[in-house]
Amino acid sequence: MTIRSNSGAPLLEVRNLQRFFPIRRGLLRRVVGQVRAVDDISFHIDRGETLSLVGESGCGKTTTARCILRALKPTAGEVLFQTGAGEVVDTASLPKAALTPYRHQMQMIFQDPFSSLNPRMTVFDIIAEPLLASGIKNRDQRRARVENLLERVRLRPEFMQRYPHAFSGGQRQRIGIARALALNPSLIVADEPVSALDVSVQAQILNLLLDLQDELGLTYLFVAHDLSVVKHISDRVAVMYVGKIVEIAETDQLFKAPKHPYTEALLSAVPKPDPRLRSERIVLQGEVADPAHPPAGCYFHPRCAHAIDRCRSETPPLEEVLPGHRVACHRARELSLKGVDAPPSPHPQQLRTL
Amino acid sequence: MANREINGEGQPPVLTVNNLKTHFFTDEGTVKAVDGASFSAPAGKTVGIVGESGCGKSVTALSILRIVQKPGRIVDGEIILRRADDAEPVDLAKLDAEGGAIRAIRGGEIALVFQEPMTSFSPHYTIGNQIVETIRLHQDVGKAEARNRTIELLRMVGIPRPERRIDEYPFELSGGLRQRVMIAMALSCNPKILIADEPTTALDVTTQAQILDLLREIQARTQMSVIIITHDMGVIAEMADDVIVMYLGRVVESGPVDEIFHRAKHPYTQALLRSIPSIFAAPRSKLPTIAGSIPHPHNRPAGCPFHPRCAERMMGKCDVHIPRLRPVSRRQMASCFLYHEPDEAPIT
Ligand SMILES: Nc1ncnc2c1ncn2[C@@H]1O[C@H](COP(=O)(O)OP(=O)(O)OP(=O)(O)O)[C@@H](O)[C@H]1O
Numbered sequence: 001m002t003i004r005s006n007s008g009a010p011l012l013e014v015r016n017l018q019r020f021f022p023i024r025r026g027l028l029r030r031v032v033g034q035v036r037a038v039d040d041i042s043f044h045i046d047r048g049e050t051l052s053l054v055g056e057s058g059c060g061k062t063t064t065a066r067c068i069l070r071a072l073k074p075t076a077g078e079v080l081f082q083t084g085a086g087e088v089v090d091t092a093s094l095p096k097a098a099l100t101p102y103r104h105q106m107q108m109i110f111q112d113p114f115s116s117l118n119p120r121m122t123v124f125d126i127i128a129e130p131l132l133a134s135g136i137k138n139r140d141q142r143r144a145r146v147e148n149l150l151e152r153v154r155l156r157p158e159f160m161q162r163y164p165h166a167f168s169g170g171q172r173q174r175i176g177i178a179r180a181l182a183l184n185p186s187l188i189v190a191d192e193p194v195s196a197l198d199v200s201v202q203a204q205i206l207n208l209l210l211d212l213q214d215e216l217g218l219t220y221l222f223v224a225h226d227l228s229v230v231k232h233i234s235d236r237v238a239v240m241y242v243g244k245i246v247e248i249a250e251t252d253q254l255f256k257a258p259k260h261p262y263t264e265a266l267l268s269a270v271p272k273p274d275p276r277l278r279s280e281r282i283v284l285q286g287e288v289a290d291p292a293h294p295p296a297g298c299y300f301h302p303r304c305a306h307a308i309d310r311c312r313s314e315t316p317p318l319e320e321v322l323p324g325h326r327v328a329c330h331r332a333r334e335l336s337l338k339g340v341d342a343p344p345s346p347h348p349q350q351l352r353t354l
Numbered sequence: 355m356a357n358r359e360i361n362g363e364g365q366p367p368v369l370t371v372n373n374l375k376t377h378f379f380t381d382e383g384t385v386k387a388v389d390g391a392s393f394s395a396p397a398g399k400t401v402g403i404v405g406e407s408g409c410g411k412s413v414t415a416l417s418i419l420r421i422v423q424k425p426g427r428i429v430d431g432e433i434i435l436r437r438a439d440d441a442e443p444v445d446l447a448k449l450d451a452e453g454g455a456i457r458a459i460r461g462g463e464i465a466l467v468f469q470e471p472m473t474s475f476s477p478h479y480t481i482g483n484q485i486v487e488t489i490r491l492h493q494d495v496g497k498a499e500a501r502n503r504t505i506e507l508l509r510m511v512g513i514p515r516p517e518r519r520i521d522e523y524p525f526e527l528s529g530g531l532r533q534r535v536m537i538a539m540a541l542s543c544n545p546k547i548l549i550a551d552e553p554t555t556a557l558d559v560t561t562q563a564q565i566l567d568l569l570r571e572i573q574a575r576t577q578m579s580v581i582i583i584t585h586d587m588g589v590i591a592e593m594a595d596d597v598i599v600m601y602l603g604r605v606v607e608s609g610p611v612d613e614i615f616h617r618a619k620h621p622y623t624q625a626l627l628r629s630i631p632s633i634f635a636a637p638r639s640k641l642p643t644i645a646g647s648i649p650h651p652h653n654r655p656a657g658c659p660f661h662p663r664c665a666e667r668m669m670g671k672c673d674v675h676i677p678r679l680r681p682v683s684r685r686q687m688a689s690c691f692l693y694h695e696p697d698e699a700p701i702t
Pocket residue numbers: 021022035036037055056057058059060061062063064225291
């Protein structure tokens with residue numbers, strides 16, 4: 001189960017990950033089908049890098065994240081994680097008990113700062129809980145660590161004795177981040193960490209996540225549906241559609257020159273915050289396919305303006321079309337698709353207007 | 355009234371809101387949810403109301419329809435609805451909230467679409483039944499005709515196979531289809547004004563694009579006035595002709611959409627625009643931020659409500675006096691002491 005690493009191994013490598021959920025019906029709860037929530041996906045994340053998973057509701061982002069943290073057992077596939085000691089372990093196949101020494105190295109930040117913190121615990125107890133669990137019995141030591149963590153997330157140490165309700169959404173998200181950092185993890189999985197926050201606070205948290213990454217050398221798997229947020233935070237982006245990765249590339253490359261028609265449509269659909277850029281948008285017809293009954297061939301074909309006969313019968317594999325740019329589309333090499341480029345002039349609001 | 359000039363040329367607006375104040379009288383104190391909102395909604399145009407959570411967008415909408423829940427009530431201002439050309443305008447703020455007059459207007463001349471369509475439908479009746487009911491409540495038509503009209507409405511909002519879908523229950527529909535049905539229901543009585551409160555916030559971007567397109571298409575056809583409420587500056591940029599920016603219950607800036615995005619005057623509008631993550635940004639680029647966070651409604655700052663977070667604040671002025679919404683250019687207004695001096699008396 002454990003392979004010795006060569007130093008160039010990525011921090012995380014996911015190979016052919018699948019997670020299906022049974023659909024049960026009737027009195028006997030017989031299995032009548034499968035929701036293919038995550039359907040054979042592969043990707044890697046290098047140390048210190050941010051990879052974002054994007055896609056619409058139900059495409060399998062959270063399921064992927066939970067499989068990586070082994071909050072869910074994958075149906076199939078490997079999740080190869082490079083541990084602090086430089087070994088590579090497959091967390092998908094290890095028995096749960098054998099995972100304990102690695103758990104603290106992967107931490108989660110949740111979407112909803114309101115429900116993810118226990119309202120009856122003080123900030124100190126919330127952040128110190130993982131420290132205590134990891135065997136730091138000395139209270140002064142824990143206190144010093146919590147103080148240090150609060151400073152890291154730019155909260156005042158005096159806040160330690162307060163309860164979560166006394167904090168705003170952004171402050172609660174900072175508390176959640178401090179807790180996630182308590183045990184010096186190498187991988188942070190953040191599932192929609194800013195989507196419940198106000199716009200002005202979103203920016204503060206995104207900046208904080210970027211700073212912490214530089215300061216602590218963290219690696220992020222960032223799950224989001226907001227492409228503008230993703231543009232700000234990611235080194236690379238993977239686009240999911242009905243349980244599959246349809247395109248993965250460096251951020252700039254993916255936004256400027258998408259190669260998958262679904263990515264193109266997603267980028268086009270994002271409302272641009274400038275009324276001068278109102279223009280013809282690609283409005284996809286129909287709806288996302290049902291992951292319990294995906295169509296044959298390319299899952300996107302019923303909505304794709306470029307579909308040909310082959311798309312209706314043959315599943316396109318995820319193939320490299322340019323260095324580091326992989327796409328699952330039969331026509332990826334021949335289509336010329338439209339991405340988003342810098343707006344024609346600098347956004348006037350970037351200049352001071354007084 | 356200066357705010358009427360914002361929409362300038364053409365006929366008088368269908369709806370004019372003047373200095374609307376809606377407060378909640380809770381045990382912990384008074385929440386000034388809306389504290390002096392003014393704007394007007396012309397036929398065939400879209401007014402966007404934008405601002406962060408708790409700034410009073412939804413309470414503004416509820417006030418217009420007179421469905422503000424206790425302990426809230428309208429304490430000041432007027433909401434003038436201009437009806438058919440010859441009829442007298444009515445002040446909705448003065449109507450009895452339970453009375454027949456507002457009931458006829460609600461769902462008749464003014465329709466509401468909001469974020470979570472599931473809660474606005476009864477789970478026990480088919481969508482068809484619910485729309486037929488609404489039609490027959492406001493118009494004198496038979497069952498069969500109302501049903502035919504419902505099928506037409508469902509077709510118009512892009513529901514595939516409406517003859518079959520009409521007999522389905524709300525839970526059988528996806529979020530996007532449910533929002534379309536809600537729009538169909540809102541349109542069933544040919545409203546002159548459609549208020550859409552975060553109509554696409556719960557939807558995915560591709561579905562959002564479909565719904566926004568649909569709203570534009572219907573407006574072009576019916577010339578109805580649309581008031582779109584959202585926290586998303588992108589949706590405002592796509593949809594609005596005129597924009598109202600709210601902060602803590604007050605309108606801080608208003609004007610045509612191009613002015614708001616390209617020549618914003620109020621420090622809050624400027625800072626908000628700068629802090630939006632942009633799809634055009636360089637990867638891994640930091641965003642300019644606004645210091646602090648929105649105050650709790652019970653601890654509303656004295657003076658300019660934005661002053662604790664404002665980089666331009668002038669102490670002794672901004673923390674004492676309340677700025678009024680005043681013209682700052684021909685078609686734009688802002689409430690900020692960078693553009694006008696305080697009135698003599700500092701108290702409201
Ligand atoms: N415990 C479960 N049992 C059955 N089906 C599930 C379960 N969890 C997720 N699914 C299904 O798996 C699919 C993927 O869900 P997932 O939560 O991973 O999507 P997501 O991309 O995170 O969506 P969102 O953007 O809405 O959070 C969906 O069709 C969902 O209904």
